[in-house]
Structures are given as C-alpha cells and as structure tokens.
Amino acid sequence: MTENPTAPQLEVRSLRKSYDDGRIEALRGVDLSIEAADYIAISGASGSGKSTLLQLLGGLDVPTSGQVLFKGQPLDQIGLDDYRARQLGFIFQAFHLIPTLRAIENVQVPMLATGVDAATRSQRAEALLVEMGLQHRLNQFPNELSAGERQRVAIARALANNPSILLADEPTGNLDSVNSAHVMDLLRGIQKDRGMTLVIVTHENDIAHAAPRHIRIRDGRIES
Amino acid sequence: MRLYSSSGTDIAVVEKNFLNSSLDESLIVKLRAVPVVEQAAPMIFNLMDLTPEVNAIAFGWLDDTYEFNSLTFESGGRFHNNKPEVILGALLAKNLDKKVGDALTIQGSTFTVVGIFHGGTALEAGAVILPLDQMQLLTSMQGKVSGFHVRLRPAPAGEAADHYLKRAQAEIEAALPGLNAQLASDRASNNQFVDLAHAVAWGTSAIALAMGILGIANTMAMSVFERTREIGILRAIGWKAGRVMLLIEVEAAVLGVAGGVLGIGVGWGALQLLSYVPKTNVLVHTSLTPSHLLQAMVISLLSGLVAGAYPAWRGSHLSPVEALRHD
Numbered sequence: 001m002t003e004n005p006t007a008p009q010l011e012v013r014s015l016r017k018s019y020d021d022g023r024i025e026a027l028r029g030v031d032l033s034i035e036a037a038d039y040i041a042i043s044g045a046s047g048s049g050k051s052t053l054l055q056l057l058g059g060l061d062v063p064t065s066g067q068v069l070f071k072g073q074p075l076d077q078i079g080l081d082d083y084r085a086r087q088l089g090f091i092f093q094a095f096h097l098i099p100t101l102r103a104i105e106n107v108q109v110p111m112l113a114t115g116v117d118a119a120t121r122s123q124r125a126e127a128l129l130v131e132m133g134l135q136h137r138l139n140q141f142p143n144e145l146s147a148g149e150r151q152r153v154a155i156a157r158a159l160a161n162n163p164s165i166l167l168a169d170e171p172t173g174n175l176d177s178v179n180s181a182h183v184m185d186l187l188r189g190i191q192k193d194r195g196m197t198l199v200i201v202t203h204e205n206d207i208a209h210a211a212p213r214h215i216r217i218r219d220g221r222i223e224s
Numbered sequence: 225m226r227l228y229s230s231s232g233t234d235i236a237v238v239e240k241n242f243l244n245s246s247l248d249e250s251l252i253v254k255l256r257a258v259p260v261v262e263q264a265a266p267m268i269f270n271l272m273d274l275t276p277e278v279n280a281i282a283f284g285w286l287d288d289t290y291e292f293n294s295l296t297f298e299s300g301g302r303f304h305n306n307k308p309e310v311i312l313g314a315l316l317a318k319n320l321d322k323k324v325g326d327a328l329t330i331q332g333s334t335f336t337v338v339g340i341f342h343g344g345t346a347l348e349a350g351a352v353i354l355p356l357d358q359m360q361l362l363t364s365m366q367g368k369v370s371g372f373h374v375r376l377r378p379a380p381a382g383e384a385a386d387h388y389l390k391r392a393q394a395e396i397e398a399a400l401p402g403l404n405a406q407l408a409s410d411r412a413s414n415n416q417f418v419d420l421a422h423a424v425a426w427g428t429s430a431i432a433l434a435m436g437i438l439g440i441a442n443t444m445a446m447s448v449f450e451r452t453r454e455i456g457i458l459r460a461i462g463w464k465a466g467r468v469m470l471l472i473e474v475e476a477a478v479l480g481v482a483g484g485v486l487g488i489g490v491g492w493g494a495l496q497l498l499s500y501v502p503k504t505n506v507l508v509h510t511s512l513t514p515s516h517l518l519q520a521m522v523i524s525l526l527s528g529l530v531a532g533a534y535p536a537w538r539g540s541h542l543s544p545v546e547a548l549r550h551d
C-alpha cells in the first residue's frame with residue numbers, strides 16, 4: 001500500500017467502538033474526513049465518545065469495526081507504532097510527563113523511537129522548550145513545574161518528531177483561565193505557522209467555537 | 225587432585241567404596257610384585273575431631289613412604305614407625321597452636337609433634353599424618369589399610385603414557401582380584417567425598433540462584449506495575465513494544481549485575497571470614513580467579529535477563545489506552 005496524494009489526511013469510515021462485550025457502545029458509526037492543516041474542535045458531553053474518537057484517530061486503540069485511514073492507508077497497514085511516532089503528536093489533559101525525567105529529557109523521549117542522534121535530540125528539545133518560553137526550566141523535573149509549564153513541556157514533546165498532526169485531548173482541562181488562554185494561543189500559533197493538522201477534544205464552548213471547524217458528538221454519533 | 229599428583233602417586237588401589245575401603249595390609253606384598261610397580265605405600269585415610277573446634281583429615285603412613293617427598297618441612301622432620309609421633313600441616317599447627325615438641329592428644333592418646341610441613345594444597349596443609357601402626361590402633365584397623373598408593377616405573381620407550389597407565393591398571397587388578405586400581409587423577413576428581421562436596425555446593429548455589437531470580441522477577445513485576453502509566457506514555461508517543469521490552473530487560477540485567485557485584489563482595493568477605501575459622505579454614509580457598517568472577521557476572525547477567533523476561537513481555541504488551549488510565 002502507498003499513500004494516496006488525493007486522499008484526505010485522516011479519514012474515518014463507519015467507525016464503531018464498543019466495550020464490555022458490546023454492552024457499551026462508545027462510537028456508533030462515525031464518518032469523518034480531515035484535510036491537511038485543518039483545525040478541528042470536537043466537543044460533546046462527558047461519555048459522548050469524543051475521547052474514544054481521538055484515541056482511534058491516534059492509533060492508541062483499535063476500532064471494533066470500521067476504518068481509520070491516513071492519506072488513504074488503513075492504520076493497521078501502516079503500523080500503529082510508526083504512525084504514532086512519526087505522524088502524530090499527542091497532548092493529554094493530565095500532561096503525562098515522565099516524573100523521573102527533566103523537562104528537556106521528557107522532550108527527547110519521542111525521538112528515541114525514531115532514531116534521532118543524541119546531539120540532535122538535545123538541540124531540538126532545547127529549541128522547542130525555548131519556543132514554548134521555558135528556556136529557564138530546561139532542567140526542572142515535572143513536579144517542579146506549574147501546571148501551565150507542564151502542559152507547555154508536553155506540547156514541546158508532541159512536536160519533537162515534527163509530526164503532521166497534533167491531537168489534543170482536553171489540553172486546558174487542568175489549567176486556570178490564564179494558562180488555558182496561553183496554551184490555546186500556542187497551539188493555534190503552531191498549527192498556523194507549521195501548517196499542521198490540529199484536532200482538539202474539548203468540553204469548553206469558547207475553545208470549540210474558536211476553531212474553524214467544530215464537530216459535536218452525542219451518544220457516539222456526530223451530531224453536527 | 226593435587227593431593228595425589230603432588231605426591232607422585234600414579235594409581236590408588238582401593239575397594240569400590242572409597243570412604244569405607246578396608247583392605248588387608250598384607251596385600252602390599254602382591255602389589256609390590258607387579259612388574260610395573262616401582263613403589264607401593266599403604267595408607268589409612270580418615271576424618272578426626274582433634275578438638276571440639278578443630279577437625280582434620282588424618283593420614284596413616286609408613287615412615288619410609290615416597291609420599292614424604294612431596295612435603296616440605298618448616299620445622300622438625302619425619303615421624304618413626306611404632307612411636308607416638310605426628311606431623312602437622314602448617315595451617316593445622318597454627319589452628320591448634322602447636323609447634324615441634326608439643327604434645328597432641330588424639331582420641332585419648334598422646335602424641336608428640338615431631339614435624340610441621342607445608343603441603344601443596346589446603347587439604348594437605350590442614351592434615352595430620354601419623355605412623356600407620358598408630359593410626360591402625362586409633363581406628364581399630366589393625367592389619368588393615370584404606371588403600372595403597374602406587375608409583376609406577378617409567379613407561380617403556382615407545383609406549384604412550386595413556387596406554388601404559390591402562391596396562392598398569394589392568395595388571396594390578398589382575399594381581400589383586402576384586403580391587404580397583406584407579407588413576408590418581410580420576411580418583412581425586414571422582415571420589416565420593418569430592419562429589420558430595422560438589423553436590424552440596426551446587427545445590428546451595430542453585431537455591432541461591434532461584435531465590436535471586438525470583439527476587440529480581442518480583443522487583444521488576446512491581447516496577448512494571450508501578451510504572452504502568454509511564455509505559456502507556458511511551459507506547460502512546462510511538463515506542464514499539466520491543467523497545468519497551470528492551471528497556472525493562474536492561475533494567476533487570478543491571479539489577480542482576482549489581483546483585484552479582486554485591487554477591488562477589490559478600491562472598492569474598494565470607495571466604496575471608498571462613499579462612500579464620502579453624503573448622504573451615506582447611507576447606508576454603510580465599511583466592512578468586514578471573515574465571516570465577518567472569519562466571520559469576522555471566523550468571524548474574526543471565527539471571528537478570530531470565531527474571532525480567534515475563535515482566536518485560538507483560539509491560540510491552542499493555543494497551544496504551546489502558547496503561548494511560550492506570551492510577
């Protein structure tokens with residue numbers, strides 16, 4: 001299989017995901033097409049299936065039925081590890097930094113998966129943290145950073161392998177309003193400057209409405 | 225093995241059961257008549273408690289045996305047949321705090337120490353040697369011996385050493401039906417005493433090894449459990465299962481090697497300690513050879529890898545989503 005240049009960057013076809021032997025249906029047949037450099041917000045109530053959709057888009061989980069395609073190729077044929085390592089950057093609500101590593105080391109971790117040499121890893125990680133305004137926090141451990149700083153380290157880590165897609169699951173969910181605004185400014189800037197695809201899952205209306213494309217999910221189906 | 229080879233003994237003639245071997249002393253006449261035999265020495269071998277704290281390997285020899293040639297006297301000299309005299313290995317003399325001229329009581333009989341010698345091995349250095357007749361009295365083996373040590377005549381020109389030794393064995397066994405003529409080298413390596421010591425050592429080591437592997441496996445399983453979310457993060461950002469597995473295996477290997485280094489240190493300390501205990505110092509060598517150290521490190525490394533295998537497999541096969549949800 002090879003990439004199809006005319007295919008959408010990400011495409012979801014009849015996607016279903018159920019848990020507990022089918023008793024819980026998180027997604028009930030979702031179709032979605034995302035073009036390169038799109039900026040999309042996905043919103044919905046708690047348990048609506050928005051985070052499940054993001055996990056399936058990111059290859060963190062496999063669908064019960066249906067397909068996720070990257071540039072026309074089904075993810076299971078690309079290889080989920082390579083897809084996650086080279087094409088995706090993940091940003092989580094709970095930051096998910098490794099507590100025993102310093103900020104600059106956390107940013108280098110994804111590059112170990114793609115075989116980047118040590119000198120380049122270090123240079124690139126430092127440059128990304130400087131870009132996030134953390135030049136004075138390079139050697140701090142996560143527990144020595146504020147919540148906003150931790151999320152900025154997580155954004156730098158997501159950009160480490162220069163991915164084409166950023167997936168953010170409630171990126172401001174653990175932040176106060178000032179830090180939320182700062183993080184959203186950063187994400188919008190990154191998406192615009194680098195021409196990256198940005199998919200944000202959020203339950204905050206102002207963030208959802210600020211996106212050029214807003215998708216609402218309800219009971220496992222796209223509502224609008 | 226050097227117990228035999230250093231004394232110039234080529235063949236030991238014994239009954240099948242080495243520890244309980246009991247032969248008629250008079251068989252020496254038939255043995256000396258075998259053409260290949262240059263010298264034959266009757267001997268008794270036993271283990272004796274010399275004091276409540278000190279036990280020793282005891283030999284009964286004739287005062288003219290060729291086996292004296294392997295000993296170097298530090299002081300004094302040989303004993304004499306039919307006299308209550310003994311010679312002591314230097315280590316044993318030190319443990320007993322005896323010097324030439326001192327009296328030594330063995331099983332109620334008093335002997336005079338007439339010589340202190342250096343032997344080629346720890347066993348020899350910790351041995352007591354008595355006149356054969358005195359040993360027979362002590363062990364109630366009058367007219368009996370444990371076996372005979374034989375030094376062969378030089379092999380005839382043109383006959384290979386191996387062939388000559390086999391021929392000598394056959395000739396001796398033919399002259400003394402029912403007895404075993406064993407090569408000294410085989411005797412030393414195959415005797416029940418050595419086999420038993422090896423079995424105990426290996427058994428203890430195997431138990432220690434199993435405990436070590438279980439300990440590392442438990443530590444790694446706990447580590448994987450406690451870091452489930454970290455593993456989920458690594459998988460989420462693209463680390464392959466194999467890389468996660470390698471990470472955990474490397475940690476287990478480091479743990480194994482660190483345990484090995486610590487074990488070598490503790491083991492060396494224990495050997496030093498045992499070398500000061502009179503009951504054990506004749507049995508231990510305090511030197512550690514490079515090959516022993518290498519073996520210990522390789523075993524430690526392999527133990528770590530084996531112990532880490534299941535935790536590594538389990539950790540690497542965690543679902544990223546489930547792992548990220550882990551508290």
